[in-house]
Amino acid sequence: MVYVNGTNKKPETTTARKIKSYLEYGTQVYPLINARGYADDYEFEEDREDLCRQSGADNTLRQTVDVLAPVLGAEVLLEGHCVQGMLAFSALAYDDSTQSTTIHPSREHNLAVSQQEYFSVFPDPLEMRAFSQIDAVARTIRNKVATFREDIVESNKGKVREMLGQYLQVLETQLAGHRTFLKGAEPEFDKCRAAFRNAIAEFERRIVNNRRNRWNTFFNGLNEASDAIVEDDFGDSDAISQRIQREFKTRRTGVEADMLKDTEQAVEVLQQQMLHAVERLLEDIKHVEFQQRVGFTCSGGLDFGKDMVLGYDLGLGDFGSMAFKIGSYAMTGGTIGSAFPIVGTAIGAIAGALVGVVMTVIGFFTRKASKIRKAQVNVLEYLDGEREKALDGVADEASKLVATINKELEIGLLKKVNDMQSALQQPITIFETQITRITRLKNQLEKMPYGTIQAVQY
Known part of the structure; x- marks a missing residue:
């Protein structure tokens, strides 16, 4: 189970209990903190050094783990990550071969506009992708997919x-x-x-x-x-x-x-x-x-x-x-x-x-x-x-x-x-x-x- 929390939302014990009620035997919880940020927040190079520290998401992640662990059990929690979802989406919704966006025209007045604003700050989509930390999330998911059968057996x-x-x-x-x-x-x-x-x-x-x-x-x-x-x-x-x-x-x-x-x-x-x-x-x-x-x-x-x-x-x-x-x-x-x-x-x-x-x-x-x-x-x-x-x-x-x-x-x-x-x-x-x-x-x-x-x- 992936639990996503925002930087502006304080984690609550009642939420942790509700998550526990959803869990089956052997299920693990992957905590993610979605850091919010506009293009202006990453205008300078020093703003793009560390996503978690820059947005304060690291504190939110620590608070989230502190709330979840006593209720769910430390063995249930996977190592959490911070991610900038909008930035990751903007980096991935781009076709290098055609040098054009893959965002649907119906969203050209909102999502496409945000993508262009990020492009005006970051040198290229690869740097946007790296800074968003989406690859860390992908690695965690791939690792779980690789041991999917073993995890099911172990869960049983x-x-x-x-x-x-x-x-x-x-x-x-x-x-x-x-x-x-x-x-x-x-x-x-x-x-x-x-x-x-x-x-x-x-x-x-x-x-x-x-x-x-x-x-x-x-x-x-x-x-x-x-x-x-x-x-x-x-x-x-x-x-x-x-x-x-x-x-x-x-x-x-x-x-x-x-x-x-x-x-x-x-x-x-x-x-x-x-x-x-x-x-x-x-x-x-x-x-x-x-x-x-x-x-x-x-x-x-x-x-x-x-x-x-x-x-x-x-x-x-x-x-x-x-x-x-x-x-x-x-x-x-x-x-x-x-x-x-x-x-x-x-x-x-x-x-x-x-x-x-x-x-x-x-x-x-x-x-x-x-x-x-x-x-x-x-x-x-x-x-x-x-x-x-x-x-x-x-x-x-x-x-x-x-x-x-x-x-x-x-x-x-x-x-x-x-x-x-x-x-x-x-x-x-x-x-x-x-x-x-x-x-x-x-x-x-x-x-x-x-x-x-x-x-x-x-």
């Missing part, structure tokens, strides 16, 4: 480099934003896992307390029933044995049902607590994403040229919402399960022990039939011993139950939470890979010789 390369640079800026901004998002989301995942651990610990405490209470209630009732049976049927060992066993079986059925019910209720509470932890995790991630989106919006968007087409949206929402797409399945079917150790196993062990207790106590009846109370005490002592064994085994039973739940959790809900966090890391790899590739491509373009294009390696 510059356009591609600029687009790649903008693309890199987008990727780097999104990468930084996603890292910030992950940093904010990480504590929420930790809180979810901690909620799982706390829920299981609470479950274990509930199981232990419930079973201890059930065993104590079971043995308290069995003790009272045994006292009554020994007193009622003292001396009849068969009757005592049968009644105590029937009492045990009746109470066993009840306590087994109660323990199973306690376990089911505890599992239901555990399920609700864990699913609530996942729901809270998703809400917290949504909050982190919202804060990140607000921060990105407030920081201002990137301004692309009309030719910059990414082909897909790189908004933060694409990756923030990924948490909910991935996490949604954690809310469906993510239950704790029902593969727990059978409660009746422990009760069955007590049943076997009680049979031995009753058979042993019979020996006291036959040897010490006269002392009912002593027989009752001996029965209670044996029952209390079994009570302690049952209570001592509660913690181990609860631990086995928790171990089963932990195993299901690790391959179920916890795995889904961990998978969700891992999936949120994937965009980091995608961004980093793209940044590496685009940077490599941009570097290869920058290293290519001027005006050439070569195959690139990804």
Whole structure:
């Protein structure tokens, strides 16, 4: 682009901005100052020594460059020149072979008159042409014509480099934003896992307390029933044995049902607590994403040229919402399960022990039939011993139950939470890979010789 300014016109920043709006990628600007001057201005020989200095065009050229460079960029500007357009026209519009003007007769009263006035001052058209500096302008234009193809290639390369640079800026901004998002989301995942651990610990405490209470209630009732049976049927060992066993079986059925019910209720509470932890995790991630989106919006968007087409949206929402797409399945079917150790196993062990207790106590009846109370005490002592064994085994039973739940959790809900966090890391790899590739491509373009294009390696 050739920008021509006159010596009587001060350059303005608004003009420079308007010029910039016209420029395409790789376009350069050639500033020219058109010096005005009548024939009388060049009457003396010293007036014809330096066109720029004589007309003050050199100052105007310097001012013009000072205004254009900050707006357009120094690399966009070619070296400027001063030219006396009317003088150059007058010198060129003359045929030496016929010694006559080539100006159209319709302009004989203005352009032709000015030409004759210049001829009256300058010795010949060649000196007029040399002084006008039109040849410097011609050389600049010819030089650009000579490298026209290379300039087009370089212009296109510059356009591609600029687009790649903008693309890199987008990727780097999104990468930084996603890292910030992950940093904010990480504590929420930790809180979810901690909620799982706390829920299981609470479950274990509930199981232990419930079973201890059930065993104590079971043995308290069995003790009272045994006292009554020994007193009622003292001396009849068969009757005592049968009644105590029937009492045990009746109470066993009840306590087994109660323990199973306690376990089911505890599992239901555990399920609700864990699913609530996942729901809270998703809400917290949504909050982190919202804060990140607000921060990105407030920081201002990137301004692309009309030719910059990414082909897909790189908004933060694409990756923030990924948490909910991935996490949604954690809310469906993510239950704790029902593969727990059978409660009746422990009760069955007590049943076997009680049979031995009753058979042993019979020996006291036959040897010490006269002392009912002593027989009752001996029965209670044996029952209390079994009570302690049952209570001592509660913690181990609860631990086995928790171990089963932990195993299901690790391959179920916890795995889904961990998978969700891992999936949120994937965009980091995608961004980093793209940044590496685009940077490599941009570097290869920058290293290519001027005006050439070569195959690139990804």
